[in-house]
Amino acid sequence: YARFVSTINRILLKRRSTLLGKQANIFTTNVDLAFEVALEMLEIDTNDGFAGKLRPRLDLGEYGTLRLRQGTRYEYRSEIPVVNLFKIHGSAAWRQEGDEIYFDHQLSSVRQVKAAFDAAGSKSSLLPISGPDAVKADQLLEAARGKTLDGAGEAFAAAYEELSIVNPEKTKFATTVLNKTYYELIRRLANELEKENSALFVHGFSFRDEHLRDLVLRAARTNPTLQVIVFCYSREGREEMRALFPEEQVKNANISLVAPHEPKEGEDERKLAIDVLVDDYLLALLAESPAAADHVI
Numbered sequence: 001y002a003r004f005v006s007t008i009n010r011i012l013l014k015r016r017s018t019l020l021g022k023q024a025n026i027f028t029t030n031v032d033l034a035f036e037v038a039l040e041m042l043e044i045d046t047n048d049g050f051a052g053k054l055r056p057r058l059d060l061g062e063y064g065t066l067r068l069r070q071g072t073r074y075e076y077r078s079e080i081p082v083v084n085l086f087k088i089h090g091s092a093a094w095r096q097e098g099d100e101i102y103f104d105h106q107l108s109s110v111r112q113v114k115a116a117f118d119a120a121g122s123k124s125s126l127l128p129i130s131g132p133d134a135v136k137a138d139q140l141l142e143a144a145r146g147k148t149l150d151g152a153g154e155a156f157a158a159a160y161e162e163l164s165i166v167n168p169e170k171t172k173f174a175t176t177v178l179n180k181t182y183y184e185l186i187r188r189l190a191n192e193l194e195k196e197n198s199a200l201f202v203h204g205f206s207f208r209d210e211h212l213r214d215l216v217l218r219a220a221r222t223n224p225t226l227q228v229i230v231f232c233y234s235r236e237g238r239e240e241m242r243a244l245f246p247e248e249q250v251k252n253a254n255i256s257l258v259a260p261h262e263p264k265e266g267e268d269e270r271k272l273a274i275d276v277l278v279d280d281y282l283l284a285l286l287a288e289s290p291a292a293a294d295h296v297i
Contacts, residue, residue, distance in 0.1 A: 001034045001035060001037070001038035001274070002038040002041055002042060003275065003278050004038070004274055004277070004278050004282075005026075005035070005038050005039055005042060005044060005083060006042055006044075007278050007282045007283060007286070008024050008083065008282070009042070009044050009081050009083070010286055011024075011282070011285055011286065012024060012081035013081055014286070018079075021066075021079070022079045022080065022081040022082065023064075023066075023081070023082045023083070023084060024081075024082075024083050024084070025083075025084045025086065025192055026083060026084065026085050026086065027086045027088055027185075027189050028085070028086070028087060028088065029088050029089045029166075029205065029209065029212075030087075030089070031087070031089055031090055031091050031092050031165045032091075032092060033091070033092065033093055035085055036048065036085070036093070039083060039085070044081070044083055045067050045080050045081065045082045045083070046082065046083050046084075046085055047062055047063050047064075047065055047082060047083070047084045047085065048062075048085045048087075049062050049063060049085075049086070049087075050062065050103050055102060056102060056103040057100055057101070057102055057103075058094070058100070058101040058102070058103075058181065060181070060184055060185070060188075063084050063086075063188065064084070065082075066079060066082070067079065067080040067082050068080065086185050086188060086189070087185075088166070088182065088185045088186065088189070088212075089165055089166035089182075090163075090164045090165040090166050090178060090181070090182075091164065091165065092107060092109070092110050092163065092165065093105070093107060094164035094165075095108065095109050095164060096162075096164050096177055096178070099177055100177075101164060101177060101178075101181065109159075109162055109163050109164070110163070112159045112162065113156070113159045113160050113162075113163065115159075116152075116155050116156040116158075116159040116160075117156050119152055119155065119156075120152035120153055120155070120156050121152065124150060124152040124153050124156075125147060125148065125149050125150040125152075125153040126149075126152075126153050126156065127140060127143055127144060164178060166178065166182055186211070186212075186215065189212075189215065190215055190219065193215070193216065193219035193223065193226055194219060194222070194223055194226075195223075196223075196225050197225045197226075198223070198225070198226050198227075199226075199227045199228075199229065200216065200226065200227070200228045200229070201229050201231070202228065202229065202230040202231065203231045203272075203274060203277055204233070204274065206240075207230075207241065207244050207245075213244060216228060216255075217245065217249060217250070217255075220250055220252060220254050220255050221249070221250070221251055221252065223252075224252040224254065226252075226254055227254050227256070228254060228255040228256070229256050229258060230245075230255065230256065230257050230258065231258045231272050231277055231281075232257055232258060232259040232272060233271055233272050233273070234259065234260065234269060234271055234272070235259045235260060235262065235269065237259070238257050238258075238259035241257050242257060245257075258272070258281075259272065260272050260276075
């Protein structure tokens with residue numbers, strides 16, 4: 001993550017023209033703090049939607065703020081690269097109090113969920129899940145048939161509901177505040193996709209969220225200058241993605257699917273993880289080409 005945001009920052013630094021803004025937007029459905037930690041480590045200027053230092057409060061009006069640096073002697077001004085971080089599905093570090101959302105540095109809500117889970121213990125009514133291979137809906141439904149939550153299980157469920165995150169389900173919203181925040185962030189994404197000559201790079205997202213998939217597909221149809229580049233983790237993943245974006249629905253041919261090359265005989269397929277995205281694609285944008293002689297001063 002640190003190498004990813006560092007590369008984005010370097011790409012923005014290469015923008016010498018004032019006609020091109022030095023801002024990049026990261027829209028993520030992840031609720032972890034990987035981006036926040038990476039941006040903080042590298043001291044990259046960031047808009048995460050929070051205002052204030054001692055008790056940061058979510059204020060979406062913070063997005064779009066420009067950062068300028070002024071020289072002390074000649075008072076020249078230069079725009080500083082800024083990353084706008086949009087947490088569409090909320091965050092483990094958000095804590096709702098009344099009608100406001102605050103940044104929870106201590107992760108107190110997560111700690112409460114962990115304490116409730118530990119208190120429930122292995123003998124509670126919660127069903128154990130070990131690893132991604134165990135998350136199979138039909139098997140879980142069968143195991144839960146006829147069972148109800150005991151007191152410890154209900155306490156854990158109640159603590160979990162206090163998290164300010166959007167769950168991957170049809171009825172996503174536990175509170176009106178999260179509901180409004182979610183739709184406002186979705187509107188910000190839609191606005192960016194409607195801008196002329198916008199580019200959306202997608203990595204690590206399956207597009208199983210119907211709302212987000214329909215939004216991107218609609219933007220691709222209505223904005224022919226938009227380019228959507230989807231980096232698929234595997235060749236199999238690209239085939240699954242093709243089923244979600246049929247050619248007849250992409251009328252402007254502006255959604256491209258990128259997948260690892262076909263492995264040679266005896267070679268394992270390379271996965272297009274985030275480090276491959278940085279090394280094979282983004283860093284290529286920084287390669288300096290020799291200038292023509294008549295352009296050298």
